[in-house]
Structure formats: C-alpha cells, structure tokens
Amino acid sequence: MKVGFVGLGIMGRPMAKNLLKAGHNVTCYNRGSGPRDELAEAGAAIAQTPKEAAAGMEAVITIVTDSPDVEHVILGPDGVIEGAASGTVVIDMSTISPEVTRRVGAALAERGIQMLDAPVSGGDAGAIAGTLSIMVGGEAAALEKARPLFEAMGQRIVHCGPLGAGQTVKLCNQVAITGTLLGVCEALLFAAKAGVDPNRMLEAVSAGAAGSWQMSNLGPKMVQRDFAPGFKVGLMRKDLRLAIESAGHMQAALPGLALVAQLFAAVDAAGLGEEGTQALLKALEGLNGVAVGG
C-alpha cells in the first residue's frame, strides 16, 4: 500500500521499517531530521510536511506523543487533513484522549476521510519485533483496509468498537497495569519491612494467584534495583492523566487509579521521570524509610 507515516520516535521508527520490510511504499515525515535520514536509508521517501506525507496516500499513520500533537499534525497548518483525499484512512497509533480522537475524527469525516484510532502495547521491543498488540477503534471496513499495515507491525489486532474505543482500551490497559504494579510494590515493601528476603517472596508467590506480567518482569528488577526504563514514569504519568481526564468526562470514580497517579506524581517530583515504571517502588520506600533488596 501507499502509506504516509508521521512521527519517527522510539516506536515510530521500527514500525515504519516493518512496513517497508513488508513491501509497503512508505513516505515519512518527522519534525527532527535524524530519524528521517535513518528511514531514507531504509528505503522510505521523505516528506517536508504532514500534508505532503498524506498526499496521494491510501493510508496515513500518525504516532506522536500527546493529544495536542495529534491535533497539530492532522488538523494544523500543513497538516494531514490538507493532503489527504476522500477515501484515505488516517490511522492514529499514538496514545491520546478518546475525546480528542473523536473530535479529530469528526473534522476528518467532514472531508470524507476515515479515521481509526489504533494505540499499541508491547513497547519498543514489540515495535522492533513486529509483535505489538494493536487496539483498534473505528469502522470495521476501515480496519479491513488497514489490516495489511497492522499485520506488518503487530501480532494481536483487536477491534474494540467505534472511534475512540482503541484509546479507551489502551487506557484500561494502563489502569490494570498500575493497579497490579502497586500490589507488587506493596508486597515487596511488606516483605522488606518484615525482614523477609524479597526474592524468596517472589519465588513463592509468582506462579500462583498473585502472579502477573508486572511481578514476573518488574519484580526481580526492583529487587536488583534496576530502574532502567522499559516504559518511562513520565510517559505513564501522561497516560494516567489521560485516563483521569477521560474518567472525569465519563463521571467515573476510580480510587485506585487516583492513588497510583498520586504516587507516580511523587516519583516524578523526586526527579525520576526518566526511570522505568518500576520506580513506583521508590515512592513507597520514601513513605516507609526502607529500601527493598539491593
């Protein structure tokens, strides 16, 4: 397919390369020039604006940081909306607000341009391996058009519902992750306060009803005091802000989400925004004046 690709960050670069490997005809746009050169070497054409990346394309993928960035590259000056034609499918793979997604989709629909929201999980490792989970919102017919692109980038492609439903499910994913992570952190704190070896605790409980991806993957890192990011605190804070804003729009009361967001705010305030989400442990260590493992 002829596809425009806007946003060559840590996720976008390997995703665009996987589209090239699968034989798609990719035209990239990125604000900074370094990633553009990297993708040009990999065989992509380079556009000077999002508008140019969208002109004459069957589909345009955007993957940028936050809601205002999506509004800017799609609806702003020289944006995707100026280049895309009626029948083009615009696929936003950023994690942003479901409400902003629907607003952008409505503006595109006025020009006959279809939109899908398709945020991903699986991190940069999943982006490189082409094994992302892709949570898709929008019309089923548009998803079918885009499916060859999704299959080049991901493994698990779930149609979650109408436009915005992909973003909603991605936020559900983050809500579940942070609750689970808080449980793991508090279990480690409990063991540390009691003087029990946290590795023994993890060994004893990981395989049973307390087990989780968070415990198996981040628990040992916390005990080894490895806070290198898989997913950064700063980005998780952005996603939790989106979840809390969306909960506000829906009048949903989620006390666990609120608590975890406050603890992550403390981690960020301590200057740890660039560490991995397992640094949530440090907020609890600060409350308790103990350190786990090390």
Added chain:
Amino acid sequence: MKVGFVGLGIMGRPMAKNLLKAGHNVTCYNRGSGPRDELAEAGAAIAQTPKEAAAGMEAVITIVTDSPDVEHVILGPDGVIEGAASGTVVIDMSTISPEVTRRVGAALAERGIQMLDAPVSGGDAGAIAGTLSIMVGGEAAALEKARPLFEAMGQRIVHCGPLGAGQTVKLCNQVAITGTLLGVCEALLFAAKAGVDPNRMLEAVSAGAAGSWQMSNLGPKMVQRDFAPGFKVGLMRKDLRLAIESAGHMQAALPGLALVAQLFAAVDAAGLGEEGTQALLKALEGLNGVAVGG
C-alpha cells in the same frame, strides 16, 4: 511418618487424605464430627482432643481459621502442647498473624518442641490435587523433617526464612492479589463507563503487560456476573486484617492495601461476604452506578 492432623475444613480434609495416600500414618482431630467420619473412612485414626492427636507423633499439622484458633488448639486446654513430646515438629498451615506465630513458637520451644509456619496458596482445588504452594518459616532442619509431608500435599515448597516468615510471605501474596484485582476491576469499570465491550478489552490486554492470573481467571467471571467463590470475601477480609495488623506492628504504610481493605469492607457490608473475591467489582459498581457485563 506418624502425623497428627488438627482441622478438617475445606482445606484440611483433602490435605489429610493426600497424606494418607502417600502412606503416612494419620491421626485426625476436628471439632465437628462429620469430617472425622469422612477421614476415618479414608483410613485415618480419630483423636478426641488436639492433645491426643499430638501424643506420640513425629509431626502435628494444624490448619484452622484464625490466630485465636491456632492459639487455642496448640496452647489451650487439651492442646497440642500437652500431647507433643520434645522433638515433635508442630506445623501450622493456617493463615494467621506472623506475631502470634512467633508467640506460639516461643511457648512450644520452652518444651523443646519445634514449630514451622507453613501457610498455603492454591485453594481447595490445589489441596485436592496436591499442588499447593507452601510458604515455610522456621529452622531448615525442621523443614527437612517435614518435607515428606509437604511433598504429599504441595508442589512448590519455599523456605521463606525464620519462624513467621511463611505467614509474612502469605500476607505478601494477598497484598499482591488485591492490588492486582483492584486494577482489573477498575479497568473493567473504565470500559463499561465508556461503553466498550469488556470482553474485547480483556481480549486485547490480557496477553500483555497488563496480564495477570487475576485478570485471566476472575476477569471473565466478572463480565459473566459469576460471583461464586473460589476464595470468599470474608476470608480475604480476615487476611487483609492480618496484613494491616502486621503492617501496624512493623510501622509500614501501605496505602493500596488500606484502600482495597475499605472497598472489601463495603462489599461485606452489602451482605456479600460469602461471594468470591471478584465481588470487589460490586463496590466499584456501587460507586459508579453502572454494572459491568451481564
């Protein structure tokens, strides 16, 4: 081995039967007579008091409900302490307070009787299948004496540390479970409020970083509104009380634990103490005036 067995509840009955199957010589005591008859049929001898169940035994297992029950059957009138000899290993497999465990152990030690705490996870299904996880606290030498008994009842036997460490790790297990469960419940609520099919949400996120035993096993039950107990709300409330008491002794601040305990208090107050722990969802549904799935 010659082993006394005190407490023939939903867990104790199948555990005692697995000891018999493995060829051990088992003498049972239980307050009520129904389970005694069941075990007598399975080949156990029956004692009239915990003291009698302990007399002449190499090991005595207790598995009763709460801390005062353990104190009563071990240290009370006609208790295990009156029948056990120096060299007997007393193995408490109940889930109780680590502090009470150490107090009971100290009283036994004065008579030369060794104690292990060895709470389990895996539920009645694990007790029947002989696949329990057993979290052991106490002297390594006592654990080695008891190992043939543990191997008849469980699959994963972890030495967690000195006396009380098994209970500590069991409480860590419950802390991790409830945090994870809260994350799953709030993710379901978020999807429901947004009008997204909760089954699609679970399908999209279960295999990734948000995945957990709680999500895979209890998530679908919640959506189907199946609140039959694997593990009852009332028993989880007991365990969370033990965790909060123990955290109090240790001066540990665990805000997630406190929040989940309050939500379970609301579930119990609504008369749902006999339902499974997945009924935590109902507290959040009450807060939000919506129901998930159904």
